[in-house]
Amino acid sequence: MDEQVKGVGELFDEAWTAYKQRGLTILGVMIVSTLVITCCMLGLGVAATLLLGGLDQVIADFQQGMPGPVTMVSTGLLVALFVLLALWSQCTVLAAAMDDSLGIISALGVGWQRLWGFGWVVFLVSAIVTAGFILFFIPGIFFSVSLLFAIYFYLEDDLRGMDAVLASHYAVKGRWWNTLGKLFLIWLMAVALELIPVVGQILYFIFMPFLLFFLVAMYRNLRDTATEPAVSGSRTGWSLLAAIGIVIPLLGLVGAVVTLGPQLPVLIEQWRQVTRNTVPGTPPPVSRVPKTDNQNQPPPTVEPRGVVQERVLVWNDPVGDVEEFGVGRWLDIEKVRVEPTDNALNVNLHLHFPLTAAYNAASTTARSLHRVGVFYLDTDLKRSTGTLAGRELVRGGYDLGIDITLEAPRNRPLEGNIHVGLFRIHNGTRTYIGAVSEELVQVGSKDIRLQLPYALLGIHKGEQVRMSFVESAQKQGSGLVKDKIITL
Numbered sequence: 001m002d003e004q005v006k007g008v009g010e011l012f013d014e015a016w017t018a019y020k021q022r023g024l025t026i027l028g029v030m031i032v033s034t035l036v037i038t039c040c041m042l043g044l045g046v047a048a049t050l051l052l053g054g055l056d057q058v059i060a061d062f063q064q065g066m067p068g069p070v071t072m073v074s075t076g077l078l079v080a081l082f083v084l085l086a087l088w089s090q091c092t093v094l095a096a097a098m099d100d101s102l103g104i105i106s107a108l109g110v111g112w113q114r115l116w117g118f119g120w121v122v123f124l125v126s127a128i129v130t131a132g133f134i135l136f137f138i139p140g141i142f143f144s145v146s147l148l149f150a151i152y153f154y155l156e157d158d159l160r161g162m163d164a165v166l167a168s169h170y171a172v173k174g175r176w177w178n179t180l181g182k183l184f185l186i187w188l189m190a191v192a193l194e195l196i197p198v199v200g201q202i203l204y205f206i207f208m209p210f211l212l213f214f215l216v217a218m219y220r221n222l223r224d225t226a227t228e229p230a231v232s233g234s235r236t237g238w239s240l241l242a243a244i245g246i247v248i249p250l251l252g253l254v255g256a257v258v259t260l261g262p263q264l265p266v267l268i269e270q271w272r273q274v275t276r277n278t279v280p281g282t283p284p285p286v287s288r289v290p291k292t293d294n295q296n297q298p299p300p301t302v303e304p305r306g307v308v309q310e311r312v313l314v315w316n317d318p319v320g321d322v323e324e325f326g327v328g329r330w331l332d333i334e335k336v337r338v339e340p341t342d343n344a345l346n347v348n349l350h351l352h353f354p355l356t357a358a359y360n361a362a363s364t365t366a367r368s369l370h371r372v373g374v375f376y377l378d379t380d381l382k383r384s385t386g387t388l389a390g391r392e393l394v395r396g397g398y399d400l401g402i403d404i405t406l407e408a409p410r411n412r413p414l415e416g417n418i419h420v421g422l423f424r425i426h427n428g429t430r431t432y433i434g435a436v437s438e439e440l441v442q443v444g445s446k447d448i449r450l451q452l453p454y455a456l457l458g459i460h461k462g463e464q465v466r467m468s469f470v471e472s473a474q475k476q477g478s479g480l481v482k483d484k485i486i487t488l
Contacts, residue, residue, distance in 0.1 A: 029107050080310060190207060314484050421436065464488070
């Protein structure tokens with residue numbers, strides 16, 4: 001049987017002859033179809049983004065984890081359109097490679113005319129190959145080769161759906177290894193060209209028509225030398241494979257959406273952080289604290305951090321236990337660390353979610369201010385002084401508080417500030433001291449970092465303070481963590 005199959009040299013000669021006659025036409029079809037796809041996607045993408053309120057609003061919807069139905073439908077339609085245009089481009093280029101009478105414009109028209117049948121064959125082949133990979137991988141490799149020419153049978157012999165699938169299978173049957181060897185060789189040539197420095201991508205693009213003509217020559221030789229009818233055998237098994245290849249990935253997709261859906265804001269923010277960090281000269285986000293009357297005076301002088309005396313983990317909640325909805329959902333604090341230095345108390349709050357997710361959620365509410373948490377300090381280590389703390393007022397003796405609040409302007413997603421204020425507690429009465437200077441507050445993706453000079457807090461190096469912390473969005477209990485003794 002193999003003596004009827006042409007060798008690589010003969011196929012190369014046919015492909016080269018076709019390339020000299022039709023190569024520029026195929027390149028033209030590739031360029032024009034790519035331009036059509038690019039213009040359509042850019043135009044419709046910009047129009048949809050403007051219709052939905054701008055790019056920031058679209059990103060905010062997904063980052064908040066609650067994109068509206070209009071956003072979801074628009075995104076789905078754009079994805080579906082891109083897939084449709086990609087299939088049209090593939091159908092157009094292949095039709096031009098198989099029909100010498102087609103010019104650039106006429107090939108574009110034939111691509112639209114044959115699109116739905118072409119897409120159906122591609123769908124069936126993809127489903128069967130997927131089922132093969134699910135069934136212990138090796139069948140997927142087998143089907144990838146034996147069903148490769150189904151779309152060729154559709155375009156040139158007008159065999160539709162499962163008929164084209166069966167025709168490809170029986171054309172390759174008995175010549176599978178021979179076919180694989182030729183495909184591997186032409187693939188190696190394409191990869192070798194693409195890996196050439198500087199000009200590799202250009203050479204690969206120029207080589208593409210030759211690759212298509214080589215595959216067309218292979219298809220025609222396999223079709224003409226097949227020993228079994230193009231359409232024969234039972235369709236039951238193939239239909240079952242296609243069903244497996246459709247249903248199982250669909251179930252997996254549903255499971256992934258259910259599992260990863262709550263993490264969508266985090267994933268989007270991580271992607272934004274990566275892309276932001278790859279842009280040279282992009283500064284890190286810095287908090288903005290509004291000026292107050294107290295800030296007309298210069299902030300307390302803070303020397304370099306100096307040597308950290310002891311790092312204390314005040315709060316550790318890797319799982320999270322906060323409100324399930326609203327702004328509090330995104331203000332879930334994972335860890336709180338305190339680092340005393342020679343002249344300042346450094347505090348770091350690390351959240352489970354990016355702060356931008358909380359900004360987005362807060363921008364949709366009537367309130368602009370949302371409390372993140374409060375630090376309580378007992379500076380004299382006397383429980384008889386100060387006041388009680390926690391939602392259930394479980395412990396007392398605290399005489400100084402550090403209030404951390406998030407502010408987000410209404411209907412302006414991705415914008416927000418972190419305010420830090422101090423208050424003194426005496427005989428149960430709270431007296432506001434003032435806002436912490438913006439130079440002492442830094443905000444990262446998931447971190448709020450405070451540098452609190454001892455002079456601002458009225459404490460001194462070498463002393464001890466008792467500290468506790470209240471997570472405002474905590475769902476259970478009083479929200480007040482265990483006291484920690486901090487040695488300054």
